[in-house]
Amino acid sequence: MVAVSEQTYKTARTDTRRAKPFRFDPLFAAATRAAAITVLVLLFGIMASMIYGGWPAFRAFGLGFLTGTQWDTMNDVYGGLPAIVGTLSTALIAMVIGVPLSIGTAIYLTQLAPAWFKRPVGTAVELLAAVPSIIYGMWGLFVFVPLFAAWFQVPVSSVVEGMPIVGTIFYARSPSGLGILSAGIILAFMIVPFIASLTRDMLDQIPTVLRESAYGIGCTTWEVVRHVLLPQAGVSIIGAIMLGLGRALGETMAVTFVIGNANRLSASVMDPGSTIASRIASEFNEALGMQMNALIGLGCVLFFVTFVVLVIARILVSRVRQY
């Protein structure tokens, strides 16, 4: 009897010892799965909350919410066109200025810089990405904007005044320095570190032997870059540019500081305007009722635009991983 019970006791003990981690195992696996699903839930939660919050505005104004130019808090009429146009035009300006700068920086860092110089310069460019956007805003408002007004807006306005087309686009009615163009330029500096460091990583991944064989048959650096490196990395560079675009579209604080927050549509890039993000940042805390719904509705528009851009970007850069 005694021997048997001891036997059972022993097996029971080893059983509990072994069973414990095994029972914990599926629990742990389920916990990691739940955490992963949280990520999914968050993104779809953001999507759902934007649609839910913006729904009253969409229902009240229909398509006019996207095409209307009135933003009238007195009569509760909201049209998002000026903000949507402002968002797209600042992002476009940022791309036009930022993309050549970023690609140039990436080429310098991978092809031209001396080996000992690559690391400090590369780190400096990456640190530019770590600077918070509110700091760019303060730099923009207090340092860049006055210089921009005095050295660019005033002379350019006096030159282009009266000219057809150019005169409309570049004439500043009140050369305060605030406006779509200033915001676009600040955004350009903000996206350079992102596009540049991604592009650098992609250029670094191209096998050295390709480059060396091109140099070997007597190509100049320009020819190597143009005919070997860019075609090789092409698609992923476009992906990196799209990622930069996604950032430029949604950037808030820096733009809010320098864009002037005007609610009207203007043909000139020198005039104050607003973007979706800057409109939300500057009005949301005082907004009530329909105005708040309209602002969330604008957020919904921004969400879907950036979502599409980022999905395309991620598909294109899927070969390269970065933070």
Added chain:
Amino acid sequence: MSDAAITPSAEAEVKWGRVRQSRRIQDRILRVGCTTATALAVFVLFWILGMLLWKGGQGISLDLFTKITPGPGSQGGGLLNAIVGSIVLTFLGIAIATPIGVMAGTFLAEYGKGSKLAELVRFINDILLSAPSILIGLFVYVVLVMPFQGYSGWAGSVALAIIALPVIVRTTEDMLRLVPNGLREAAAALGAPASIVIRQVSWRAAKAGIVTGILLALARIAGETAPLLFTALNNNFWFNWNLTGGISNLPVTIYAFASAPYDNWQQLAWAGALLITGAILVLSIAARALINRK
């Protein structure tokens, strides 16, 4: 990098006299253009840092760390409540994001290899990584501020956690993938079940990398302003651990003070900007050093 040594020496051999003029000019333009672009980017960084040191340095004093934010029109004052509030919000955000992020990253790297779910999560996580932070603020407003009728520190830290989460997921996954499979197999061969292998072997081997990810996430959320505007908001009072009300924090204080008409407010905004940028740059450099040491 051996290629770096090869390429410059190869181009040093080029005899320009035998190269067509137009090719030579093209090449010069590329070199000058790329160098200028890089110089401009580095110049902007130093310009911003210089401006912060110049304008913010004047505002650094003992008062900054011992007095609370001044009311409109009153003299002096400091940023004590904003600094404490920011630290609490940021660390609370990281405390929420770290367990979820590390677990999700573990799922992607260890359990979900090749599964459809893991692929989808990875993709969505990358989207979330670059989603505009103001939308995350709006989301938290709709979910946490509207139903509870008020701005709160909790809402602010949840918003920050949502921004930190994808960074942690991404780095955790990448770092776990760097752990050699032999280690896992050795542990499994000794009879360790999957959860033990992960916790005792994979996590340990990837510890420095995971900590780097958390530091990067910390640097990312420390300066975030947009999501705090509609969640934590701000107040001018001493920090009192009541996370159910508005919490003063550095970024929103800087935003409010920077364009205010009072000299002492502007001075405080610059000092705060210097503090926050300094902290973020130190964190980023520390994260870099940690990962490079390995």
